[in-house]
Amino acid sequence: MDGHHLPPSHQSPPAQPERRGSFNYDIESTDAAWRGAHTASEALMRYDDDGTREPLLRKRTTNTTSQIAIVGANVCPIESLDYEIVENDLIKQDWRSRKKKQIFQYIVLKWSLVLLIGLCTGLVGFFNNLAVENIAGFKLLLTGDLMLQKRYFTAFLAYGGCNLVLAASAAAICAYIAPAAAGSGIPEVKAYLNGIDAYAILAPSTLFVKIFGSILGVSAGFVLGKEGPMVHTGACIANLLGQGGSRKYHLTCNWLRYFKNDRDRRDLITCGSAAGVAAAFRAPVGGVLFALEEAASWWRSALLWRTFFTTAVVAVVLRGLIGFCRSGKCGLFGQGGLIMFDLSATIPSYSTQDIVAIIVLGIIGGVFGGLFNFLLDRILRAYSFINEKGAPYKILLTITISIITSACSYGLPWLAPCTPCPADAVEQCPTIGRSGNYKNFQCPPGHYNGLASLFFNTNDDAIRNLFSSVGTLLGPISDLDPGLFALLGAASFLGGTMRMTVSVCVILLELTNDLLMLPLVMLVLLISKTIADSFNKGVYDQIIVMKGMPFLEAHAEPYMRHLVAGDVVSGPLISFSGVERVGNIVQALRITGHNGFPVVDEPPLSEAPELVGLVLRSHLLVLLKGKGFMKDKVKTSGSFVLKKFGAFDFAKAGSGKGPKIEDLDFTDEEMDMYVDLHPITNTSPYTVVETMSLAKAAVLFRALGLRHLLVVPKTPGRPPIVGILTRHDFMPEHIHELFPNLHKSH
Template sequence: MYFFNCRIHSGAIVAGGISQGKSSSLKIDFHILKYFRTDKHKRDFVSAGAAAGVAAAFGAPVGGVLFALEEGASFFNQQLTWFIFFASMASTFTLNFVMSAIDGHFGDLSSPGLINFGLFKDTPYMWFELPLFILMGFIGGIFGALFNQLNLRLTKFRHHYINKNWLLIIELILVAATTVVIAFLLIIGTMNECRPIKTQLELNSPTIQLYCPDGQYNTMATIVFSTPEQAVRNLFHSEIGTYNPWSLLIFCIIYFCLTCWTYGVIVSSGLFIPTLLIGASWGRLVGIIMHTIFPSSVQYFDSGKYALFGAASQLGGTMRMTISLAVILIEATGDIVLGLPIMIVLTVAKLTGDYFNEGIFDIHIALQSVPFLPWESEVFASQLSALSIMSTPVIQLKTVEKVENIYQILRTESHHGFSVVDHHTDERNDHRAGTFQGIILRHQLITMLRKRNFISFNDCLRDYLTMDDFRESYPRHPPIESVHLTNEEGELYCDLRPYMNLAYTVSHRSTLPRIFSMFRGLGLRHLVVVNDKNEVVGMITRKDLARFRMTHKKGHTSIQELPISH
């Protein structure tokens, strides 16, 4: 169930480690890729790793690129897009090369990917099926919104009442026991549903005989005890009449409830393939109903085709992905002809689900208080200015600052970035006033203190630190508690001008949509707010923007301020 998530997480973790070229936990440094030891490059590597994981799982390199851009990266440009595309291409090539050696066909690079749903070839559809596709998208949006709402309430219940380790373990045991018991009850209730093994799909797929005679298999037991990937493939390609409609309906309801309960337990559990299986089960049920009503149009009302549309609809209604999911399913099934129906059901499912609540990923991001920016600012944002959302007062450092002042600020403040102002100020009025010069990061200041990069007040800096000095401890920079200064060192000064970073500024009159566009378009982490004299009056971070969220529920819109984790 968690294979798809594992592929994404594995790719992201491996890529994040590659961007460092070292292991902080094992204290091993390979002294490679030092240029990429920055937060920006690490984020790019993580996005590329997620795309590579999707590409390897489904054999869908283009779908992997679109997945990373649609769901994984909060900022992207042409260079990042090419970077992600190259990673997906390399991942697909490497997988196919290795699989050709494992399968005994060395050099055959036509592997369909680790997750194989089987190919749809020349599957027809007619214009009179389009209303049915729209209806299936509507059903998927309703079911997806219901799934998200139930999982949201269950997750809140866990946070409030199941918040101890032993309670989490008990819940896990209860989930496992309940799943096994229900699975056996479902199989026992359908023990007479036997079918002869005769198709090539049944010969190549694992089948379970259970109480059936020799040469036959139990259809429900095969779905329940197969992996979700194999079960989805069976629902896509089994012959008409393989499954009993009532048994399929009961399986869909039970699997829906168990998946909703399982997603969020203490162990790693995926959602992509189980959601596909839920949608494929009720989608095939729709195909069976249409075949029963129109038995003469079997070439159009194919149960497997509608199982695919149901799977796409359920995914779109639950996760609210459209572009990447459409391409992934087209590449995984190998039939571009079905691209239009897949896009129709995904679009309708997303629009229907958005009417009731957000996607499952957005819901859990909000629950974890992660400052993840939406794609665009809300309509209400034009009424807010920088003064409404900025953090103030701002801790400011002079371009040549006393070591003791820097040390005390770092010990008392937890900010990641500090504004640097011109030190030519009138100290009788405000010794921290001055025109804005740039931003210096916390780890840069700590490195300067650790390296004793000090000067006397009337002296000039001669020994400059290099980029390797700032990158050597990345990504786990030492805390300020690791720095110990003598009284004499505290009276010296640090010249911040060679090391401070140029930063974007915005007027205190700027509206929130303009600020939001700058963060999204430029990939910013800090934005300094200045007045007409170019004096710092505030600081805006991604957390400040992510605090305000407009929620849409049942046609009503409300504004709420979210708690943001630090």
């Protein structure tokens, strides 16, 4: 939990904190503060449309927005990430002590890390393909051999059995080792890069399960995309490297301490997600644009070059390894594994008829993309209902789907007619005893089964086959190459589901290595995206909403213009004195999950109550653990704390690895001692005046990637802080719960 919110309403309500000696604003005073602000926003609403002049009644003062979300397949608590640079005395001392050497070290490390991310992601991407091609290839060969012996039922048992075992293993490792690895992974990575941290989402165990789960799943014949798992894998690798290994597995590294903060980790994970796409499609520029367009919420110019470097490393690694495999040293891995279309026909010119056909394709893709997203949402909701019942049910669900899939892919080809082998086939036809594109199935010699060629192949080969058959359907309408039409169809559908445009465009360009079809791809994407956008959101955004993640949009919602920052501040606010009693701090940390506490100096520490800044929960815990306590409530020079602690003691530990208040013990004597919070207080938190328009406060919050935004009073003579805004306070559900009369359309 970020700021000053109460735990979610379905948990037991906490006891009121002990207030002795502490400068706390209780609920009433916070209430009063927002009431003052509220008057201002009522004035704002005075000129509203006729007939709807009811005052904006505010319903309650606590934020009951859920602090939990679905991550992978499990429900777990979420935290926000801290991108703000903390400026306290300790860190300033550290800055001053940093020499040129350390800065140079940092830069070299950064580049080494992105190089490593590229190398590892490239290797994993290649390993994935190699494993799938070999496992699935073995399975398909076994089935094919049995079918050649006319032992059709045994063949089905072998085929279905292999699928079942593979699927069940995938489900089991996911359910028992890392439930966070379930699903595409892109929504989780996107949410992480937006500042939402969930337990284990990028943990080493998740990485392990993601790699092997997707290998097993794809080998089991499930139709899984490679983009999502690879993006998640890349992000996990980046996180693992950036954390200096994992303390859990005793793989730590002290020289990575510079990266122990959310800002640098964010950069690395952005590179990782770009590397993932690059590894999935061997598309380095496409990977960069994917990170820019879809994954990252914050982008800096320096990041462009760094992500590009990472994806280029991936491309080089893949190129080298595929070259190595061409010599036949990789088992059943032949040309396959990494799609590379060859549009043999160049596109010299296109007629009006072709353009019409392409526009129709765009419309179809848009409609079907929207429909796909709608159905996916329903299915995922149904799944998560089953998933909630526990791990055995997850495995059962997977097994059921595996059996259905096996039955379909084995049964359907029987309905397809046998096609005579083309005379000019480059490959052996029908393919016997090896993986290939012309599957004999039940057909007589010299013939192949088209549907079997689709189902009895690994995904990449199947896509190639699918494209060439689909493209043929449009042959009568247009003179363009069927392969090109098939590619445009894929673009159209992708535009309709994912709503990415530039990156899809560039990925397809990189797959086909033909720039001349660019205008056609753009046209089809523009149409399908526009049409699908009128139905619903993009698939990843939709999943983020479904999972309940508090995603911050880049723009403010129109209704926020009618509110001010003070309107949405929710209580109770717990603040500390600059020199605070240990007991009060411990109590506050125990009864709330707040991450940031305002520090206020009151007389005699200052002439009048004065806002010193903001202190973070994690920093308080380090200070408490180090027991830097004093007997009396006096303001010190801070040198005691500055000597006892270094800045890196306060560096952010990996997710869930910092000290916890439950693990700390204090004697009664210690509880009555005092601690000087000034050295660890961020003296430059970003603030807004309570009458600041909520829309502009939201823009500030999002543009700077904040976790806490302090709201200060406009008029003098009041306590120096009104409240803290966090991510959850900008969520539409919170605002609409507070102001049920607010028009959504405004």
